[in-house]
Each structure stands twice: as structure tokens, then as C-alpha cells.
Amino acid sequence: MIQVLDKTFEIFITREEIAKEVKSLATELNADFKNEEVVFIAVLNGSFMFASDLMKEVDLVSEITFIKMSSYHGTESTGRVDELIGLNNDLAGKHVVIVEDIIDSGLTMNKIISLLEMENPKSVKICSLLYKPEAFTGNHKPDYIGFSIPNAFVVGYGLDYDEKGRNLDAIYQIKE
Ligand code: IMP
Numbered sequence: 001m002i003q004v005l006d007k008t009f010e011i012f013i014t015r016e017e018i019a020k021e022v023k024s025l026a027t028e029l030n031a032d033f034k035n036e037e038v039v040f041i042a043v044l045n046g047s048f049m050f051a052s053d054l055m056k057e058v059d060l061v062s063e064i065t066f067i068k069m070s071s072y073h074g075t076e077s078t079g080r081v082d083e084l085i086g087l088n089n090d091l092a093g094k095h096v097v098i099v100e101d102i103i104d105s106g107l108t109m110n111k112i113i114s115l116l117e118m119e120n121p122k123s124v125k126i127c128s129l130l131y132k133p134e135a136f137t138g139n140h141k142p143d144y145i146g147f148s149i150p151n152a153f154v155v156g157y158g159l160d161y162d163e164k165g166r167n168l169d170a171i172y173q174i175k176e
Contacts, residue, residue, distance in 0.1 A: 002172055004155055004165040009172035012154060013147060018129075018171065021146045022050065025127060026057030028144060029097065033060050038095045039121075040064040041087070043112065045166065046101035049158040050129045050146075054099060065089050069108055084115045091119035097144075101158045102130040106138015113140050130154065130171070152176075 002009050029038075040058070042051035044066050055064055067086045096116060103109055109126060116124055127144035134151040155161045156168030165172070 001175065002168070004161045004172075007161060008175045009155055009165075010175050011170060012149075012173035013157075013171040015157075015170045018146075018157060019053070021129075022053045023057050025129075025144050025146055026054055026059075029054075029127065030057075030059050033095060033097075036060070036095050038062040038097055039089055039091060040097050040099055041116070042066050042099040043101070043108075044068045044086075046158045046160065047099050047129075049166075050101055051099045054127070063089060067112070069112060084112060087116075087119075091116065091121040093120065093122050096121040096124045098124065098126045100126065100128040100142070102132070102154070103128045103138070103142055104132050104135045106136045106140065109140050109142075110138050129157075130159075149173075 038060050040051070040055065040062055042048070042064060045068070051064065065087065067084050069084055098109070098112060098116070100109065103126070113124060125143040126140060128142040129146035131142050131145045131148050132151050133148055153161070153174040154171050155165035156171045158166050159171065160166045
């Protein structure tokens, strides 16, 4: 059991389980994009650890870049989404893979995809380490999913609770 600010969390996905799944996601990507040029776009801040580990296993001619959106505060999604910052790469005619830590309501991804589509990429796929199907009301389900999880708040491995807990090397679930 661990404490982050005022909340207690318990271990949910161990670092070993994460590493195994990250490898398996990379294997799928390596097969699906063999001989293709890919631009990976990692969504900060939450995806920094996942993106770093995933890219070490990716064996493709690829670029990685980082964008930032802000839409989330505390333990419930507000549904409020701000603008996308940090995209300087030319995406026209290229395969894009968005690297996300978690897809909850899917509203952040709706916005990201609609902004990225204006850049005329050849294709856009979503690779999310975590996915909460019960919370999802978005238009774009992830194409590559590490773990489908229940609708409960999690921290660690990049994910935060009020900006704390991102540095934890495993994923912890809130204890109600
Ligand atoms: P969505 O727009 O509801 O899909 O939320 C996406 C963003 O909310 C993610 O990129 C995370 O930053 C944050 N988020 C959603 N669920 C959780 C959670 O359980 N723990 C930490 N952050 C979360």
C-alpha cells in the first residue's frame, strides 16, 4: 500500500507486467509498420515513461515527438480540453502513432485526432498503455491497448494524482 497526498493506493500492475506488455505492444507495432516510416507522437506529461520504454523496443525508421494537452484535474475528468502544443514535425503523408498513457472518457483523444488530421497524415493510430472501456464515450478507440482496466483511478508509471506519483515504477489503483 502506498500514500499519494490524501489517498491510499494499492499495487495494480507490477513493473514486470508492464515491461512484458510494452514489449508485446512494440512487437505488434514492429510487424504492422514494417518498412514504413512512422512518426510517434507521445502525449505529455503522462506518457513519458511509457513512451521511453516503448521506443526502446521499437525497431522502425521512426521519429518521436511530444505534444501536450491539458484537460484533467484531481480524480475526475473535467472534459475540458485545451490546445495542442509542441508539434513541429511535418506529418503530411506519414503514418502517425499517438502514444498515450491512458484513455478514460476519450475526449482528450477526440481533440488530439481532430487537430492532427488537419496535418494530412497518411494514417493515425492510437497506442494506449491503459484503457477504461466503461468510462469511454469518445470517437476513437485505441488501436493498440496494453491493459483494459476498470473505471477506477490509477497512479504511477507516468500517471499522476494532482501531479504527484508519476515517478512510481508500477501502476497503483486507488483504495476506496
Ligand atoms: P480522457 O480525456 O478522459 O480520456 O482523459 C485523458 C487524460 O486524463 C489522460 O491522459 C490522463 O492524463 C488523465 N487520466 C484519466 N484517467 C486517469 C487515472 O486513472 N489516473 C491518472 N490520470 C488519469
